[in-house]
Amino acid sequence: MKAFWRELKENRIPYLFVTPFLLVFAVFVVAPILIAVGLSFTYFNMIEPPRWVGWSNYLALFLEDDVFLIAVKNTLLFAAITGPLSYALCFVFAWLINELKPKIRAVLTLLFYAPSISANAFMIWTVLFSGDAYGYINGLLLDLGIIDKPVQWLVDPQWMMPIVIVVVLWMSLGVSFLTFIAGLQGIDNIYFEAGAIDGIRNRWQELWYITLPMMKNHLMFGAIISITNSFAAADQIQALTGNAPTDWATWTIVQHINDYGYVRYEMGYASAMAVLLFITMVLVQRLVQRLLRSIG
């Protein structure tokens, strides 16, 4: 105890500096995790006080809630596709753009980054893929004679998931992309010159032997951000395929959480889902990090 006070007194300045941030962080990030875990074992409808129900929320999720199981399948499938793909796109485009002259580089960076920051610009995809003949894609295909009647892009389960993936990838060149752009610009040219002298013959060797190892830390950070985002997409999906998509073909866990939380006020049940999603995300992060480290 005495040592604790001495530590506090000796380092009071850094403690004072971190305390305000930590307080907000504790209340809005740490506490919510703990509350979610606690609530997940209760029945809670915001009106009556929470009632302890043990594991029954978790059991109900897996035994009684068919839509949840579909949502789990969709979320995992969606994350498994968009996570790695978006990560790869972020890197490949950053790498290609980096080869260009600074002016063009700045313009292309903006072009690729813009969709991820443009508020609700993704709504334009609902116009492009609108199910009637006025939808741009339908109109184009009809006009060219490729199809003879409009395709219900956002209602036909066959098309919904691929379209949602196209749209989410479209707006996924965000923080990771900028990180890679910056990381690439930070590699000193002497490494490439030295590489050329050491017998690096083409850009693929250069990428493999110089660029990637030099960017290891950026690649790690980008992976974390890409994985987090791949599990979180919900707003765009909701906007594209609505509150009750056909056969729940694009329904994800986050949407299911919001549905139970804010529409049905079953906070305990929704919390159980949130806890499971949280655990999944963290496990996947750990797994991928281990994988990336073992490659590097």
Place this chain on the structure above:
Amino acid sequence: MRLRISNRRLARSAAGDVTILIFLGLGAAYMALPMFYAICQAFKPLNELFIFPPQFLPRHPTLDNFSDLFLLMAQSWVPVTRYLFNSLFIVAAGCAGNVVLGSLAAYALSKHEFKGKNLINNLILFSLMFAGSVLVIPRYLIISYLGWINTYAALVVPAWGTTLGVFLMRNFITHMVHDSLLEAARIDGASEWYIHWRIVMPIVKPAWLTLVILNFQQLWGDQGSLFIYSEELKPLPYALGQIIGGGVGRAGVAAAVSVILMAVPITVFVINQAKIVQTMGTSGITGE
């Protein structure tokens, strides 16, 4: 910041160049065409929005959609300036708080030694590994417990605890602020408070500008419908969203709204692009 100045054109095959250009061109088309189409829609008269076959470019470009939008907004019972004020206030207060609290923490976490520092750093890194969407329900409960429902605080204060910005600032300070500079200031008798605001902050301006941008995008897009139900406290994107909800006849106006909503964050990014890229350069995670 090191820039690649020399022109390195060694080891480049023509076939590779062509492949790369084609790939880059396809990527650029995928990214840019929908955005461009969104902009085109805003300048089409209503009858052109519903013709078959649909046209990409407007045939008779018009500003009608924008003037209709301003007309509609002029009629709303809460003046548009109020929505605009709400948005600006929420964005400004959220960004300012995050910069002040976040930068103080980032300075302490990068340049001071104290017990618990590693734990805090690990917690911040850990918090980047899951999406905020798993926390929405308990957050809602906390905010309502604090009595912040239907106040600006419900949107502003949680933004102060955003960890991505602190993480980026901490790395940036570690890389860009030299210990010798801090030592010199301490020998001259400067307080840590003074050092932070007068020495560290000017050096890491790119980092806190990045923090502002990232928060700006987050807060600007938030309609706040979960926490705020008084019409006169709602932000601009909400008001614009209501206008879009007006049905088919509003399709042109809705397109104009989208353009306005996306123009703001893009403009802010363009102004600060160089600074942001500089910050992201230090964002790497050091392996074990």
